[in-house]
Amino acid sequence: MRDVPRCFEESTINRHWRTAAGALLSAVLGLGSLTLPAAAPAFADSSMSTPSYESLSSATAGSDWMRRVPDSTNLGAMSIPGTHESLSTFGGDLTQTQEGDSTQAGNLAGQLAAGVRAFDIRVRVVGGQSKSNGDYLAGSYAVHHGVVYQHAMLGDALDQFQAFLTGHPGETLLLRLKAECSGSGTSCTDDLIDAEAPPSYDPDGGLVPASPSDNAKTIYRQNLFSHYLAQYPNLFYGPSVASTATTVSQGEVPTLGAVRGKLVLTAFYGPGGGDYQWGLKQDSDLQNNAGASLAGGDCGDNTDSGNHSCFVQDEYDVPNMMAIASKRNYVRRQLDRQNSDPDQDRKLYINYTSGASAFAYPYSVASGCAAQICTSQGVNEFLLTYLNQATGTHAPVVRTGVVMMDFPGGALIDKIVGYNFFNPGTGGTGSTTSPSPSTRKADSFLLNAIDQYGSQDALRVPQSYKGGFFGPGDKFGPTGYQASFTYDNAVTVMALLTNHSGTDFTHAIALGDSLLYAQDHDPVNDGRIRASYLPDPFITTLGRDYPVGTPYIAGWSVYTGNMAWAGMAFAHLYKATGDSKYLNGALRAANWIQANSADTRGAGGYTGGYADTSAAEDGSGLVQRTWKATEHNIDVGAFFAMLHQLTGDQTWKNRSDNAFAFVRTMQAPNKSLWTGTGLDGVTTNEDAVPEDVQTWSYLATLDPAYAPSVDFAAGRMAATDGGFTGVSFSAVDTSGVWFEGTAHLLAAYQARNAPGDAGRAAALIATLQKAQNEAPHTDGSGIVASSHDGLDTGQGDYYYSSLHTGATAWYLIGALGGNPFRL
Numbered sequence: 115m116r117d118v119p120r121c122f123e124e125s126t127i128n129r130h131w132r133t134a135a136g137a138l139l140s141a142v143l144g145l146g147s148l149t150l151p152a153a154a155p156a157f158a159d160s161s162m163s164t165p166s167y168e169s170l171s172s173a174t175a176g177s178d179w180m181r182r183v184p185d186s187t188n189l190g191a192m193s194i195p196g197t198h199e200s201l202s203t204f205g206g207d208l209t210q211t212q213e214g215d216s217t218q219a220g221n222l223a224g225q226l227a228a229g230v231r232a233f234d235i236r237v238r239v240v241g242g243q244s245k246s247n248g249d250y251l252a253g254s255y256a257v258h259h260g261v262v263y264q265h266a267m268l269g270d271a272l273d274q275f276q277a278f279l280t281g282h283p284g285e286t287l288l289l290r291l292k293a294e295c296s297g298s299g300t301s302c303t304d305d306l307i308d309a310e311a312p313p314s315y316d317p318d319g320g321l322v323p324a325s326p327s328d329n330a331k332t333i334y335r336q337n338l339f340s341h342y343l344a345q346y347p348n349l350f351y352g353p354s355v356a357s358t359a360t361t362v363s364q365g366e367v368p369t370l371g372a373v374r375g376k377l378v379l380t381a382f383y384g385p386g387g388g389d390y391q392w393g394l395k396q397d398s399d400l401q402n403n404a405g406a407s408l409a410g411g412d413c414g415d416n417t418d419s420g421n422h423s424c425f426v427q428d429e430y431d432v433p434n435m436m437a438i439a440s441k442r443n444y445v446r447r448q449l450d451r452q453n454s455d456p457d458q459d460r461k462l463y464i465n466y467t468s469g470a471s472a473f474a475y476p477y478s479v480a481s482g483c484a485a486q487i488c489t490s491q492g493v494n495e496f497l498l499t500y501l502n503q504a505t506g507t508h509a510p511v512v513r514t515g516v517v518m519m520d521f522p523g524g525a526l527i528d529k530i531v532g533y534n535f536f537n538p539g540t541g542g543t544g545s546t547t548s549p550s551p552s553t554r555k556a557d558s559f560l561l562n563a564i565d566q567y568g569s570q571d572a573l574r575v576p577q578s579y580k581g582g583f584f585g586p587g588d589k590f591g592p593t594g595y596q597a598s599f600t601y602d603n604a605v606t607v608m609a610l611l612t613n614h615s616g617t618d619f620t621h622a623i624a625l626g627d628s629l630l631y632a633q634d635h636d637p638v639n640d641g642r643i644r645a646s647y648l649p650d651p652f653i654t655t656l657g658r659d660y661p662v663g664t665p666y667i668a669g670w671s672v673y674t675g676n677m678a679w680a681g682m683a684f685a686h687l688y689k690a691t692g693d694s695k696y697l698n699g700a701l702r703a704a705n706w707i708q709a710n711s712a713d714t715r716g717a718g719g720y721t722g723g724y725a726d727t728s729a730a731e732d733g734s735g736l737v738q739r740t741w742k743a744t745e746h747n748i749d750v751g752a753f754f755a756m757l758h759q760l761t762g763d764q765t766w767k768n769r770s771d772n773a774f775a776f777v778r779t780m781q782a783p784n785k786s787l788w789t790g791t792g793l794d795g796v797t798t799n800e801d802a803v804p805e806d807v808q809t810w811s812y813l814a815t816l817d818p819a820y821a822p823s824v825d826f827a828a829g830r831m832a833a834t835d836g837g838f839t840g841v842s843f844s845a846v847d848t849s850g851v852w853f854e855g856t857a858h859l860l861a862a863y864q865a866r867n868a869p870g871d872a873g874r875a876a877a878l879i880a881t882l883q884k885a886q887n888e889a890p891h892t893d894g895s896g897i898v899a900s901s902h903d904g905l906d907t908g909q910g911d912y913y914y915s916s917l918h919t920g921a922t923a924w925y926l927i928g929a930l931g932g933n934p935f936r937l
C-alpha cells in the first residue's frame with residue numbers, strides 16, 4: 115500500500131474553498147476584464163509535501179548541474195525539469211500551480227536553485243509599466259493565469275533569468291511563452307489592442323494606427339515582444355529569436371554548448387495556438403498543427419506521419435478526480451513515445467504533467483488529494499514511481515525530455531536531472547532496483563561522510579572508518595582513525611553513481627576530483643595514487659612536511675589493485691560526464707600499472723605494486739611486491755576492459771586478456787580461486803583463500819565458468835554471529851560476519867540471477883539491513899565492517915565493528931543491483 119499524504123487542516127480547507135470559489139465565480143460570470151484586487155499569495159501547505167509533490171526546497175540538483183553535461187549534448191537528448199504556469203501562485207486553488215512565496219522573485223529563485231530549467235509563462239498586454247519597479251513602456255506584458263494577475267511582469271522574470279545566467283554561465287534556460295488573453299468568453303482581455311481599431315507597436319516609432327488589412331492583435335504582440343528583445347540584447351539564444359517582421363527564421367534544436375548562458379525561447383504562441391514566429395521550429399510547429407491529439411490517438415504507432423504535435427503532450431483537461439488516471443496515462447505514453455523514437459536525441463519532447471478543472475484543482479491532479487480525501491495516485495507520485503521502477507517493469511526510459519510540472523517535489527526534480535548522467539539498467543554501474551528507505555539511509559551516510567570536511571565543489575575525502583575500535587580516544591586521538599583509503603573512495607564513487615541522484619552525482623564528482631588531485635599532485639607525479647590519505651586537512655597549506663598544495667599522504671604504498679579501483683572510478687565518471695579529465699586520469703593510472711606491475715613470469719599477469727616498509731612510514735622504504743594476487747588481476751582485467759570500451763584501443767583489450775588469463779590459472783579443480791602466487795610469481799599461494807576473488811571473478815567477467823565460485827564463497831566462508839548470517843573474509847575465521855564481503859555476495863547473486871538467487875539475495879539484504887540498525891556501533895545509516903571486533907582475515911589484518919564507507923558503499927551497490935566492474 116502506498117503512503118498517503120497527510121491531508122489539509124480545517125482552516126486550510128476553508129481558505130481553499132473561499133479562494134477557489136472566488137476565481138470560479140469570476141469565470142462563470144464572465145468577469146474576464148475585471149481588475150482584481152491584490153490578493154495574498156496562496157502559500158504551500160508543508161503537511162502535504164512528499165518527495166514528488168510540493169517539496170521544491172528538498173531538491174539537491176543545485177544551480178550548476180548542467181555544467182556537468184558535455185557541450186555536444188543536444189537539448190533533445192537531455193532530461194530537463196520544468197514548471198507549468200511557472201509564476202502562478204495567486205488566485206487560489208483553481209489557478210495556483212506552484213509553491214507560494216512572499217514574492218514572485220522568491221518563487222522563481224527557488225525553482226532555479228532546485229534545478230528547474232524550463233519555464234512556462236502566460237502574458238497579457240497592459241499599458242503603463244513594463245516592470246514592477248516602474249520602468250515605463252507604452253504597453254508591456256503582465257504575467258497572468260487566466261483572469262488572475264500573478265503580480266509579476268515579464269520584465270521581472272527576464273531580469274531574474276538574466277541574473278541567474280550571469281551567475282551560472284554553464285546553465286541554459288528554456289522558455290515557452292503564450293499570449294493568454296483571447297478577449298472573449300471567460301478569458302482575460304488585453305489592454306489597447308482589443309479596441310475597435312487597435313493600434314500596433316513599432317519599437318522605433320511607438321504606437322501606430324492599424325491598417326484594415328492588419329491582424330492587429332498579432333502584430334501588436336509581436337512588435338511588443340520585439341521591444342523586449344531590444345531591451346535584453348544578450349539574454350536570448352539568437353536563432354530562437356531571429357525572426358523579423360518580414361522573415362520567419364526559427365532555429366533547430368541546439369546543443370547545450372551552443373546555448374550555455376542563454377535563454378532559449380522554444381515557442382511564442384497566441385491564445386488560440388497560432389505561432390508568433392519566434393522559437394525553435396519543432397516546438398513552434400506544434401502550434402500550427404492542431405490536427406493531432408494524444409487523446410484522439412493520432413500520435414500512436416507511427417500513424418501520425420511525422421505530425422509535429424506529437425512532440426508536446428499537454429492534455430490539461432482533467433474533468434474530475436477519477437480522470438487523473440487518464441492524465442497519468444498521457445504522461446506515460448509520451449515517455450514511451452519519446453524513448454521509442456530512434457531519432458529522439460535531436461527532438462525536443464515536452465511532457466506536461468499538469469491538468470485541472472473546477473472539480474480537480476491543479477494540486478489535486480499533482481498530489482491525488484482533494485480536501486481531506488486522497489482518492490487517486492497523483493501524477494507527480496506516479497511519475498516518480500514509474501521512473502524508479504526496475505528495468506523490465508515497463509518500457510525502458512533513457513531520458514525524460516522536458517517535463518513541465520505543477521508543484522514538483524525535490525526527489526522528482528533530482529530523478530529527472532539524474533537521467534542526464536546515468537542510463538539505468540544498462541548492466542553497468544546504474545542500478546536495476548528501486549531505492550528503499552534502507553538504501554537511502556546508506557546513501558545519506560556516504561554523503562555525510564564526504565561532507566564532514568568540506569562541501570559543494572571543495573576537494574575532500576572521507577574517513578574510511580568511524581566509531582567503535584577506530585573512534586576517538588587515546589589510540590587514535592580526538593577525531594578517531596583518520597585514514598581515507600583509496601579503495602574505499604573508489605567504491606564510494608561507484609556506489610553514488612549506482613544510486614544516480616543529482617546529489618550523489620555531485621558528490622561522486624567531488625570525490626573523483628579529489629582522487630584526480632591526489633594523482634596530479636603526488637610528489638613523484640608519475641600517475642600513481644597512494645594507498646590512503648588524510649582528510650583533515652586533505653591538502654597541505656603550511657608547507658612544513660610537503661610543498662603547499664600536496665595532498666596529505668597517510669599510506670605511501672602503491673598497490674596495483676588500488677590503482678585499478680581508482681582507474682575504474684575514473685572510467686565510470688568519464689562515462690557519466692564525458693569529461694576528458696577522468697579518461698586522462700584513468701589512462702595515467704593504467705600506464706603506471708603497465709609500467710610497474712606487468713609480469714612475464716609463469717602465466718603473466720600483474721604483480722602487487724610497491725609497499726612502504728619504512729619505519730617512519732614516510733615513503734622512503736618502497737619495496738616492490740613480486741607476488742601476484744588473483745584479486746589484483748581481476749581488478750586490472752576489468753579496468754583495462756573498460757579502457758578498451760572507452761577508447762577502442764585494442765592494446766587495452768590485449769592487456770585485459772593477459773590479466774584474466776592469469777586469473778583462469780588460479781581456478782582450482784573445485785572451481786574456487788586461489789589467492790595468487792608466491793614471491794616467484796609462479797607457485798600457487800593456497801593460504802587463506804579469500805571471499806572477494808570468488809565473487810569478483812564472476813562480477814568482472816559474467817563468465818559462467820566463475821559462477822560456481824560464488825557458491826563456493828557462500829558455503830566455505832559462511833558465517834553466523836548472533837542474528838547476522840553472511841560470509842566472512844576467509845575460512846580462517848568464520849566466527850563473525852564480514853559485511854562488506856556479504857554485500858559482494860549480494861551483488862554477485864543479483865548479477866547471476868540463477869534459480870534461487872533472488873531468495874538468497876533477499877536474505878542477505880535482510881542481514882545487511884539488520885546490521886544497519888542493530889550491529890555494534892552502528893548509527894542506523896552506515897554499515898560496520900564486521901559483526902564483532904577482531905575478525906581475523908588470515909592475512910595479518912583484522913576487521914572491527916566500526917562504521918565503514920567501503921562496506922556501506924558495497925551494500926548500496928549490491929542492494930541496488932549495480933556492478934562496479936562493468937560500465
